[in-house]
Amino acid sequence: MTALLLIEQTLNGLQLGVMLFLMSAGLTLVFGIMNLINLAHGSLFMVGAYCAALFLEWTGSFVLAALLALPATLLVGLIIEIVVLRTLYERDHLDQVLATSGLILFFNEALHLVGGAEALYLDLPPFLKGQVKIIPGSPYPLYRLVVIAVGLAVALGLYLLVTRTRTGMLIRAGASNRTMLSALGVNVRLLFTAVFGLGAMLAGLGGVMAGPIVSVQSGMGENVLILAFVVIVIGGIGSIRGAFIAALLIGLIDTMGRAFMADLMGLVMSHTAAQTAGPTIASMLIYLLMAGVLFFRPQGLFPPRGR
Amino acid sequence: MERIVTIAVLIALAAVPLLASVFDAPFYLDLFGRVMIYAIAAISLNLIMGYGGMVSFGHAAFLGLGGYAVGILAKEGIDSGFVQWPLAIGSCALFALLTGLVVLRTSGAYFIMITLAFAQMLFFLFTSLAEYGGDDGLTIWTRSDFAGLIDLNDGASFYYLIFALLLACLGISARLIDSRFGMVLRGAKANERRMQAIGFPTFRYKLAAYTISGAMCGLAGALLANQAEFVGPSVLHWSRSGEILVMVVLGGMGGVAGPVLGAATYLLLSYFLADLTKHWAIIMGPLLILVVLFARGGLLGLLSGRRAKTDAP
Numbered sequence: 001m002t003a004l005l006l007i008e009q010t011l012n013g014l015q016l017g018v019m020l021f022l023m024s025a026g027l028t029l030v031f032g033i034m035n036l037i038n039l040a041h042g043s044l045f046m047v048g049a050y051c052a053a054l055f056l057e058w059t060g061s062f063v064l065a066a067l068l069a070l071p072a073t074l075l076v077g078l079i080i081e082i083v084v085l086r087t088l089y090e091r092d093h094l095d096q097v098l099a100t101s102g103l104i105l106f107f108n109e110a111l112h113l114v115g116g117a118e119a120l121y122l123d124l125p126p127f128l129k130g131q132v133k134i135i136p137g138s139p140y141p142l143y144r145l146v147v148i149a150v151g152l153a154v155a156l157g158l159y160l161l162v163t164r165t166r167t168g169m170l171i172r173a174g175a176s177n178r179t180m181l182s183a184l185g186v187n188v189r190l191l192f193t194a195v196f197g198l199g200a201m202l203a204g205l206g207g208v209m210a211g212p213i214v215s216v217q218s219g220m221g222e223n224v225l226i227l228a229f230v231v232i233v234i235g236g237i238g239s240i241r242g243a244f245i246a247a248l249l250i251g252l253i254d255t256m257g258r259a260f261m262a263d264l265m266g267l268v269m270s271h272t273a274a275q276t277a278g279p280t281i282a283s284m285l286i287y288l289l290m291a292g293v294l295f296f297r298p299q300g301l302f303p304p305r306g307r
Numbered sequence: 308m309e310r311i312v313t314i315a316v317l318i319a320l321a322a323v324p325l326l327a328s329v330f331d332a333p334f335y336l337d338l339f340g341r342v343m344i345y346a347i348a349a350i351s352l353n354l355i356m357g358y359g360g361m362v363s364f365g366h367a368a369f370l371g372l373g374g375y376a377v378g379i380l381a382k383e384g385i386d387s388g389f390v391q392w393p394l395a396i397g398s399c400a401l402f403a404l405l406t407g408l409v410v411l412r413t414s415g416a417y418f419i420m421i422t423l424a425f426a427q428m429l430f431f432l433f434t435s436l437a438e439y440g441g442d443d444g445l446t447i448w449t450r451s452d453f454a455g456l457i458d459l460n461d462g463a464s465f466y467y468l469i470f471a472l473l474l475a476c477l478g479i480s481a482r483l484i485d486s487r488f489g490m491v492l493r494g495a496k497a498n499e500r501r502m503q504a505i506g507f508p509t510f511r512y513k514l515a516a517y518t519i520s521g522a523m524c525g526l527a528g529a530l531l532a533n534q535a536e537f538v539g540p541s542v543l544h545w546s547r548s549g550e551i552l553v554m555v556v557l558g559g560m561g562g563v564a565g566p567v568l569g570a571a572t573y574l575l576l577s578y579f580l581a582d583l584t585k586h587w588a589i590i591m592g593p594l595l596i597l598v599v600l601f602a603r604g605g606l607l608g609l610l611s612g613r614r615a616k617t618d619a620p
Contacts, residue, residue: 037416039549087600093416094362098556099599101549106592113586226427226545233420276437283431287424294421295409 004138009259010252011134015144017251018151022206023228024235024243025158026199032175032238032304034089034192037096040080040103041203041228042221048073048204049211049220050111053120062125066208070201077200081193089192104222112218122211147209154202155244162240171195175238175304227254230290236300245302250286257282312610313564316571320470324463336462337534338578342571343473344530349554349566350476351523356552357560358484359516360496361411364419365426366551369399369521371543373528375433378445378538388451388459395529396522402429403521407514426548434540444539451533459533469530473567476523481563483519492516557598559605568606 027041051072055065084103088096124143131139162168170191173181182188207221214220231250235242262278269277293301323339326332348370355361376395385391410421439445450459459465483489494502495509502509532538541547550573558569576594580587602609 031416035416037419084596084600091599093419094356094552094556095599095603097362097364097419097549098553099596101546101553102592102595102599104592105588105595109586109588109592113589222546226423229420230424233417237416280432280435283435284428287428287431290424291409291421291428294413294417294424298413298417 004135005259007134008138008140009255011140011144011148013252013255014148014248015151015251016255017248018148018155019206019210020224020227020231020251021151021155021244021247022202022209023224024231024247025155025240026196026202027228028232028235028238028240028243029171029175029195030192030199031232033171033178033188033195035178036085036089037093037100038085039097039100039225040107041199042225043104043107044073044077044080044200044203044221045207045210045224046107046111046216046218046221047076048207049122049216050115050120050207051204052208052211053115053122053216056122062122062128069208070204073204073207074197074201077204078193078197080200081196085196086189108218115216115218119215119217121215124212143212147213150205150209154205158202158240159244167191167194172304227286230286232300233290234293234301236303238304239300239302242300242302242304246300250289253289254282254286257285261285308610309562309564309607312568312607316564316567317474320473324466328463333462336466338574340466340469340534341531342574343469343567344527344534345551345554345574346567346570347469347473347476347530348524348527348551349558349570350473350480350563351520351527352551353555353560353563353566354480354483354523355513355516355520356555357565358489358496359492359513361513361517362419362552363422363520363548364545364552365422365424365548366520366524367543367545367547368426368429369403369524370528370531370547370551371429371433371538371540372399372402373525374532374538374542375439375445375528376525377451377529377532378447379439381447381449381451382439382445386449386452388453391451392526392529396525399525399528400518400522403518404514407517407521411510411513411517423545423548426543426545430540430543430545433543440539442540444537444541447532447536447538450536451529465534469534472526472530476526477563477567479523484563488512488515553595557605559607559609562607565605565607572606 023041023045026044027038030036030038030041048069051069052065055068055072056062059065059068080103084099088099128143128146130142132142132145134140160168162171170181170186173186174188174191174195178188206224210220210224227250231246232243234250235244235246258279261282262275265278265281266274320339320343324336327335348366351369352363352366355363373395376398377391380391380394406422406425410418410425413421433439434442450465453459457464457468459468484493491502491507491509491512494507495513499509528542531542554569554573555566556569557573558565558567577587577591580590584590598605
């Protein structure tokens with residue numbers, strides 16, 4: 001029984017992990033290359049989910065809606081970049097935090113207007129609805145496995161893009177030394193717009209995939225955003241590899257903590273005390289980890305080389 | 308110019324109870340009381356951010372901690388303000404001192420992130436305190452009792468108490484900034500290494516400033532809990548920290564009075580916009596972006612026609 005639960009929770013953790021990775025990948029690159037704190041990244045996650053929900057209403061096809069939602073999010077991302085963020089690169093972090101929190105206010109309310117006050121639900125098509133028996137006797141939702149698979153595939157694709165292509169080389173170079181890169185004649189602005197668009201699309205994909213699991217509502221991106229910040233700080237700002245490992249780590253720790261912390265603590269203290277303290281500690285766990293990492297290794301666990 | 312504006316704003320605030328009673332609109336006592344409470348929180352943040360260059364993205368943690376100190380004591384039957392308020396301020400000072408030991412080792416973007424992390428920890432701590440309301444928060448049935456000295460249930464007395472505390476906080480922060488302590492703090496903001504080179508242990512100074520700031524914000528928290536007769540996790544949600552940041556920047560970080568202006572403008576603007584339309588955030592958001600992009604010194608900077616210093620943290 002416990003072994004089953006363990007497998008199930010590991011899968012849940014992985015699923016949260018890949019979702020966080022989709023969010024963090026864009027965030028870490030934007031932060032790493034242009035030194036921009038973009039709080040509105042969570043809004044892109046939300047935009048992705050809303051677009052999917054609205055397109056699903058129009059087209060009736062989940063796959064089509066998901067495929068349309070990605071370019072739509074990309075477009076929104078590019079508009080944000082050109083209209084607001086471009087002016088912010090040269091500003092300090094404080095200005096960036098403020099302006100992008102203004103964006104959050106705007107998007108939360110705008111989508112509220114577009115989508116209505118009620119939460120929207122993304123219905124899965126029949127072929128994604130089933131349950132899979134991973135090991136005999138323990139059904140697990142197929143869709144969550146699909147999420148994990150898509151997430152891992154995207155991670156692999158990003159890895160190949162970053163390590164094997166010329167664009168990837170420029171991205172890595174930008175993350176380790178932006179000034180030098182632009183001195184070498186690379187159009188860093190253009191590179192950044194591209195990277196931001198990519199990041200926006202990934203966040204959108206995260207939103208689309210989260211849609212059927214959580215309800216689609218205004219403000220849904222914010223919790224994920226905070227978690228994504230934890231991920232990129234732990235992983236090392238600017239590092240895709242770090243973001244990947246940290247995302248899985250955070251996903252697993254958070255899920256496992258919530259599932260088992262109370263029982264674990266029950267081993268060393270009274271049952272009732274463990275039942276009250278367990279969930280509290282579990283929800284603080286990742287922030288404790290973040291504070292610890294910042295304290296002992298401020299550059300993160302896997303900082304980009306050359307820093 | 309700054310002095311004139313400050314005095315004008317303070318006189319206006321002092322006149323609110325009179326006007327509220329003339330026009331029989333006690334609601335405005337509440338509104339402007341809240342403005343002043345947030346002004347105190349913003350002053351406390353300005354102390355470390357405007358003068359020390361420490362951009363805290365978790366200042367609402369102190370607001371919440373101070374509020375919960377009052378709320379929890381009230382629930383346990385301890386109503387005396389003489390116990391509640393010192394404990395609220397003290398616990399915030401202690402929390403600031405302990406977390407300060409960790410957060411002050413970082414700077415820049417990392418400082419922003421780690422203050423956020425600590426605030427989130429407290430947020431989840433209070434969310435899971437089922438005994439004290441958990442998610443739903445804690446209703447405070449009786450306001451702090453000051454043994455007949457001052458009655459917080461009387462709107463005007465409570466209002467003037469907040470007003471007096473606001474003046475005190477303004478005074479304290481003005482005195483601090485001009486003292487040797489404040490000089491070191493500002494020096495450390497401009498060039499920390501140089502300050503260390505001429506022999507100042509800047510870490511200690513920054514830690515002291517961080518602790519004072521936390522304690523002051525704790526006072527605001529205690530006031531807020533009393534005024535709302537409620538404290539909940541929403542008080543220390545990260546968006547609340549963002550709001551306090553906005554107030555400071557909106558008012559302008561260059562001067563002592565900036566946060567007061569900022570808090571008043573932000574709260575009154577969102578109040579009137581909310582009155583105008585349910586979807587006030589759709590106006591407030593872009594407005595915020597415009598202020599950041601084009602009015603860099605904040606309102607104070609606009610008024611006095613100078614650009615406040617907003618060096619990179």
